[in-house]
Amino acid sequence: MSDRVASPRLASPSLASPSLASPSLARRLFGSRPRRPPAALVAGAGLGVVLVLMPLAYTAFQAFGVGLAPAAHLLFRPLVGELLVHTLAIVVATTLCSAVIGTLAAWFIERTDLPGRHVWSVLAVVPLAIPAFITSYAWVSLAPMFQGFGGALLVVTSAYYPLIYLPVAAALRGMDPALEETARTLGCGPWDRFFRVALPQLRPALFGGMLLVALDVLAEFGAFGLLGYRTFTTEIYAEYRTSFNGPGASLLAGVLILLCLLCLAGELKVRGGASYGRIGRGTRRRPARYALGQATLPVLVGFFMLTAVTLGVPLSVIGYWLGQESATAISPAQVSFGLLASATVASLGFGVASAVLTTLLALPLGFLAVRYRGTLITLLERSAYLAQGMPGIVIALAIVSLAIHALHPLYQSALLLVVAYAILFLPLALVSVRAALGQAQPSLEESARALGLNWARVARRVTLPLAAPGLGAAAAMVFVSVVGELTTTLLLVPIGTRTLATQIWADTSTLAFAAAAPYAALLVSISLASTWLLTFLFGASNVLEST
Amino acid sequence: MRPQRRSGRAVLLGLLSAVGLLAFAGIWPVASAEAETLTLYSGQHEQTVDLLVADFEKETGIKVRVHSGEGPEVANQILAEGADSPADVYFTENSPELMLLEEKGLLAKVSAAALASVPGRYNSPGGYWLAVLARESVLAYNPAMIGADQLPPSMLDFADPAWKGKIAIAPSDADFLPAVAAVVALKGKDATLQWLQGLKRNAQIFDDDEAVVAAVDRGAVATGLINNYYWDRLEIQQGAAATHSKLYHFGHGDPGAVVNVSGAAVLKSAPYPTAAQRFLVYLVSQRAQELLAGSKVNFEYPLRPGVKPDPMLKPFEELQPPSLDPARLGDDSDVAALLQEAGLL
Numbered sequence: 001m002s003d004r005v006a007s008p009r010l011a012s013p014s015l016a017s018p019s020l021a022s023p024s025l026a027r028r029l030f031g032s033r034p035r036r037p038p039a040a041l042v043a044g045a046g047l048g049v050v051l052v053l054m055p056l057a058y059t060a061f062q063a064f065g066v067g068l069a070p071a072a073h074l075l076f077r078p079l080v081g082e083l084l085v086h087t088l089a090i091v092v093a094t095t096l097c098s099a100v101i102g103t104l105a106a107w108f109i110e111r112t113d114l115p116g117r118h119v120w121s122v123l124a125v126v127p128l129a130i131p132a133f134i135t136s137y138a139w140v141s142l143a144p145m146f147q148g149f150g151g152a153l154l155v156v157t158s159a160y161y162p163l164i165y166l167p168v169a170a171a172l173r174g175m176d177p178a179l180e181e182t183a184r185t186l187g188c189g190p191w192d193r194f195f196r197v198a199l200p201q202l203r204p205a206l207f208g209g210m211l212l213v214a215l216d217v218l219a220e221f222g223a224f225g226l227l228g229y230r231t232f233t234t235e236i237y238a239e240y241r242t243s244f245n246g247p248g249a250s251l252l253a254g255v256l257i258l259l260c261l262l263c264l265a266g267e268l269k270v271r272g273g274a275s276y277g278r279i280g281r282g283t284r285r286r287p288a289r290y291a292l293g294q295a296t297l298p299v300l301v302g303f304f305m306l307t308a309v310t311l312g313v314p315l316s317v318i319g320y321w322l323g324q325e326s327a328t329a330i331s332p333a334q335v336s337f338g339l340l341a342s343a344t345v346a347s348l349g350f351g352v353a354s355a356v357l358t359t360l361l362a363l364p365l366g367f368l369a370v371r372y373r374g375t376l377i378t379l380l381e382r383s384a385y386l387a388q389g390m391p392g393i394v395i396a397l398a399i400v401s402l403a404i405h406a407l408h409p410l411y412q413s414a415l416l417l418v419v420a421y422a423i424l425f426l427p428l429a430l431v432s433v434r435a436a437l438g439q440a441q442p443s444l445e446e447s448a449r450a451l452g453l454n455w456a457r458v459a460r461r462v463t464l465p466l467a468a469p470g471l472g473a474a475a476a477m478v479f480v481s482v483v484g485e486l487t488t489t490l491l492l493v494p495i496g497t498r499t500l501a502t503q504i505w506a507d508t509s510t511l512a513f514a515a516a517a518p519y520a521a522l523l524v525s526i527s528l529a530s531t532w533l534l535t536f537l538f539g540a541s542n543v544l545e546s547t
Numbered sequence: 548m549r550p551q552r553r554s555g556r557a558v559l560l561g562l563l564s565a566v567g568l569l570a571f572a573g574i575w576p577v578a579s580a581e582a583e584t585l586t587l588y589s590g591q592h593e594q595t596v597d598l599l600v601a602d603f604e605k606e607t608g609i610k611v612r613v614h615s616g617e618g619p620e621v622a623n624q625i626l627a628e629g630a631d632s633p634a635d636v637y638f639t640e641n642s643p644e645l646m647l648l649e650e651k652g653l654l655a656k657v658s659a660a661a662l663a664s665v666p667g668r669y670n671s672p673g674g675y676w677l678a679v680l681a682r683e684s685v686l687a688y689n690p691a692m693i694g695a696d697q698l699p700p701s702m703l704d705f706a707d708p709a710w711k712g713k714i715a716i717a718p719s720d721a722d723f724l725p726a727v728a729a730v731v732a733l734k735g736k737d738a739t740l741q742w743l744q745g746l747k748r749n750a751q752i753f754d755d756d757e758a759v760v761a762a763v764d765r766g767a768v769a770t771g772l773i774n775n776y777y778w779d780r781l782e783i784q785q786g787a788a789a790t791h792s793k794l795y796h797f798g799h800g801d802p803g804a805v806v807n808v809s810g811a812a813v814l815k816s817a818p819y820p821t822a823a824q825r826f827l828v829y830l831v832s833q834r835a836q837e838l839l840a841g842s843k844v845n846f847e848y849p850l851r852p853g854v855k856p857d858p859m860l861k862p863f864e865e866l867q868p869p870s871l872d873p874a875r876l877g878d879d880s881d882v883a884a885l886l887q888e889a890g891l892l
Contacts, residue, residue: 078747078890144765147758228758238719238754241616242883242892244623348566404627412614412633472560495586495633496612506593506615511757511784537559 037372042380044364049380051361051423052387055398059257062250062401074251079235083252087231087259090152090224091217097157098213099206102164105306107194108299110172112290120303121169125162127310129527131484132159133222134520135310137504138317140226141513152229158310159223160216164209171205172198177287190290211267218260219391222486226508232256233487236393240491250401253394260389318524321517339498344522347499350414350489351482354421355475358429361422362474366433371442381430388427395424396491417492421482428481429474436470437463469537476534484527500526584610585822588625590618590639590721591809595845602838603829609822618644618721619879625814626651635817636826638679641725642808642873643882645676650878654812658824664831665850669808672874676812679830680839680847682774683866684726684805686795687760692769698795702726702772702803703734706745715762715771716746718891720755722774722807727885728876729802729869736885743889752891757781764792774807779846779859798867805876806868809847 066074074080108114109121127135136155139146146154175198183197199206221233230238232252239249292299362384369381387395399420403411410416440463448458464471486501493502500523507516589596593615600611614634616624622644625632637654639645648654654675661677662670669678688698693713699705705714717723730739751768753759759771760778764785775794782790797803811830813823829835836849840856848856848863856863886892 074887077887079887079892144761145767147762147767225754228753228762230752230754234754238892241620242623242719242721244620244627246623401627408631411628411631495614509755509757510592510594511761511780512594513784533559533563 037368037377041364041368042376045368045377045380048361048365048422048426049383051419052384052426054402055395055423056257056386056390058398058402059250059253059394062247062398063254066247066251070247071251074248075255080252080255083230083232083235084255086229087218090149090156090229090231091214093149093153094156094160094217095210095213097153098161098164099210101157101306102161102209103168103202103206105161105303106165106169106172107198108292108303110169111287112292112299114292114299114303115296116300120307123303123307123311124165124169126528127159128162129480129484129531130159130311130314130524131222131486131501131527132156132220133226133486133501133508134318134484134504134524135159135314136223136226137508137513137516137520138314141321141508142313142317147228149229152224152227154309155223155227156217156220160213161310163212163216164206167205167209168202171202172287175201175287177285180287207267211263214263215260215389218256218263219393219487221391221393222505232259233391233393236397237487240393240397249397253397256391257389257394260391264389315524318517318520321514322521324514324517339503340518340522343498343500343503343519344526346497347483347501347523347526350417350421350499351479353414353418354425354482355479357418358422358425358478359433359471359475361426362429362433363437363471365430366437369434370437384430385427387423390424392424392485392487393491396420396488399423400491412494414494414497417489417494420488420492421478421485424485424488425478425481429478432470432474432477433467436467436474439470440466472537473534476530476537480527480530480534483523483530583819583822584612585819585826586633586635587611587613587826588621588634588637589613589615590621590637590641590644591615592640592845595839595842596638598838598842598844599830599835602835603826606829606834607822607825609825611826619724622647625653630816632814632816633818634814635819635823636811636813638809638811638830640682640807640809641721642676642678642810642876643724643728643879644721645671645810645812646873646876647878647880648812648814649673649675653815655815655817655820657813657827661824661827661831664828666852668872669810669850670873671810671812672872676810677827677831678808678810678850678873680809680845681850681863682722682776682807682809682847683796683861683868684722684729684803684807685773685775685778686770686797686803687763687773687778687792688770688795689763689766689768689792691791692766695793695795698770700797700799701801702797703730703742703801705749705770705772706742708745708749711749712751713769714746714749715751715753715759715768716891717753717755717759717773718886722756723772724879724882724886725807725876726772726802726805727882728879729805729871731877731881731885732871732875733802733869736881740885740888743885743891747889747891760792764790766791770795772803775860776846779857782859783843794861796861796866800867800869802869804866804868805871806866808850808873 063071105120105124109117109124114120132155135158136151139151139155145151179201180193180197183193188196219233220231221237224231224234225237232255236249236252236256239246239252243249365381365384368377399416403416407416444466445458445462448462449455453461484501486505489499489501490505493499498506500519503519504516504523507513507519587596587600593613596613596615600613603609604611614621618639618641621637621639625634625637625648628634637645637648645654649671656674657671657677662674665678669681670676684702686698686702688695704710727739727743730742734742751762753762756773756777760773760781762768763771764781778792778794781792811827813820813827817823831851833851833854836851836854839845839847840849840854843857846857846860848860883892
């Protein structure tokens with residue numbers, strides 16, 4: 001169901017390596033193919049990359065501008081050490097818990113005769129469509145005891161374990177059963193076969209998923225904010241609340257970026273160059289499913305509990321608060337049809353505008369990456385993926401400061417927020433755009449050219465129709481992500497505009513749980529419906545094949 | 548692909564694009580500011596501001612657009628924007644943020660009519676901002692965990708090792724700063740730092756006053772320093788029967804009983820200064836102050852004489868705050884540095 005939301009991102013760390021074969025500089029820059037990319041295309045691709053690098057460069061510039069002594073004073077204060085411990089603890093714990101739950105769920109669904117596998121396989125990914133800060137609102141309003149580390153672990157694990165489930169399930173589906181059968185003939189029991197044969201083959205998928213979970217937890221703000229769990233992200237926001245764009249915030253942002261880059265580097269190192277591809281030709285059999293037998297009931301109970309915790313509780317708590325209406329809401333003034341409608345329109349509008357802009361920015365980058373080779377192109381593409389390692393709050397903070405000081409006409413405009421979303425979700429769109437363009441064979445375009453069409457007509461009549469489903473999927477994924485985005489929205493939303501996400505935040509952070517419920521219900525419905533539509537319109541295969 | 552399915556998709560896609568375009572158009576009119584639209588930068592609770600703005604628009608026909616944030620954040624934003632700031636009015640919960648802007652010379656004088664509507668001692672000493680509402684610093688406690696007779700006479704006692712683990716604070720909440728400023732004003736910087744270091748050892752730390760009062764109420768910690776406002780809101784939300792905490796007032800001029808002043812100012816750079824002054828006059832009018840007092844949304848003391856506060860509140864004249872005027876509470880800069888030094892920020 002919502003698998004497309006996450007899976008394309010998995011492909012990003014594993015991009016094709018540059019070809020450095022040809023000797024001359026020009027050929028090294030523009031590749032071994034005789035054709036050079038048109039300058040306009042490179043410029044178009046460069047635009048997206050410049051946008052992505054801008055907040056990063058500005059954060060570095062601001063952090064360096066603080067001066068050595070004040071920086072040391074701000075960085076080596078007791079609080080930063082505490083934050084480091086808190087942040088690392090929750091990142092490690094969530095990544096491990098998600099890895100275990102996601103892998104187990106995938107294994108039971110893909111490799112056993114678990115009853116209701118199809119239903120479970122959908123239910124295991126639906127939590128991705130519910131923003132973590134809504135899950136956290138549900139738990140906190142249920143009982144405040146969920147504040148703190150335990151609650152934080154519960155909420156973010158249930159929000160992010162699908163990021164592990166998806167790639168691992170895909171890897172399990174693609175695995176050649178021959179290896180396990182060979183191991184069996186050599187006397188390996190079921191446990192040995194899992195740990196010594198299946199698990200090593202899952203490594204790339206598992207590590208890719210764990211990287212995503214770690215990055216998402218590092219960037220998570222809303223869930224921790226409501227749960228009262230302090231991490232770098234919540235503290236950057238706290239600094240922002242006490243000093244707007246002071247030096248403290250940009251230094252903490254610098255530390256957070258470093259942590260994210262460490263994650264990216266760590267994943268590259270651990271994954272290494274190992275290859276688990278099949279070498280044999282011929283058709284692969286479907287892997288055998290293990291009979292659960294006596295274990296069926298406990299496993300089923302496990303899946304029921306998982307679904308109850310990740311979906312049942314959040315959705316029913318929102319339902320409960322919906323029913324409470326203004327009787328116990330602190331702020332009956334907050335819920336009116338007009339406000340609901342205008343917040344919904346704003347959320348949808350930002351979603352659509354950002355989806356269009358992000359896909360447009362990703363197009364030249366994806367086209368370059370698919371059709372041309374060279375160091376410059378690899379460099380451009382890799383830089384675009386850097387945004388994936390940058391938390392929304394860092395991007396938003398840099399953009400606010402940039403706008404005030406350098407881009408004043410854009411300050412507090414809707415356009416600026418749309419650009420910020422585009423920077424944030426460019427990597428997400430790029431993966432599907434790249435895959436979509438890859439499906440349009442160059443030979444078809446060449447035939448069209450040979451038949452006398454100019455490039456514009458080739459693009460309209462050949463390339464775009466072939467790539468359309470993938471482009472649509474890219475836009476739709478950006479749309480879903482924007483609608484559920486909180487941090488960047490909070491910092492950059494134009495004066496007087498309220499989105500569903502900012503309304504939920506305003507109400508929940510002042511304990512007005514009942515007042516937040518209609519907004520939360522609307523946001524979750526939009527998110528679920530658009531994810532379902534995404535599957536219906538663009539098909540499961542379009543984007544999944546890119547991973 | 549079967550043609551039938553294809554046309555179904557085309558219709559859906561068409562519908563979606565239509566909805567998208569409509570929504571897209573919906574977010575843009577914001578840019579086209581009509582004549583005389585007041586821009587309000589607010590550090591007050593959104594629910595309170597919503598109530599006031601709706602009523603002001605109804606009364607005067609002047610449109611107001613609101614930018615909300617935490618008080619110090621918005622004040623520093625105005626500083627960063629400088630003369631280019633689009634803000635007409637700044638309305639916030641605590642006086643230090645207003646003092647900061649007054650010192651930087653960013654505020655215009657408030658009209659005499661507005662200033663005269665509230666007791667002068669709460670207003671800006673220079674007449675650059677207007678006091679609108681007041682809140683009391685208080686202690687929330689959980690009677691199941693600690694008896695009222697065991698509560699200390701002064702907020703300063705919480706630095707004592709006996710209180711380890713029994714006190715909750717929210718140092719990054721703007722409402723905590725005036726209490727610290729009161730300690731600085733009454734006891735000096737060194738004593739304040741010592742007190743804060745003791746608090747750091749003893750206290751459970753939360754993000755905001757809402758979290759502190761919730762923690763006390765559920766029994767996670769025995770006591771918590773908050774503004775009265777948050778406990779009142781919690782009780783309204785949960786109902787008296789489900790509320791397990793109570794309020795304790797320090798009194799006797801203790802810094803823990805400091806009264807925080809919510810105030811408003813007109814910016815020197817305001818695009819619509821006349822409408823801005825009119826908004827300030829409205830804020831301290833009988834109509835606005837009575838609206839807030841009876842709202843069950845805002846639990847601050849109206850400062851206009853003769854307007855009765857919500858009956859849930861302890862009568863204003865029975866409070867025993869330290870005698871500190873806004874000028875002596877300062878502009879938060881010392882306080883923030885002390886909090887950082889003590890490891891609380």
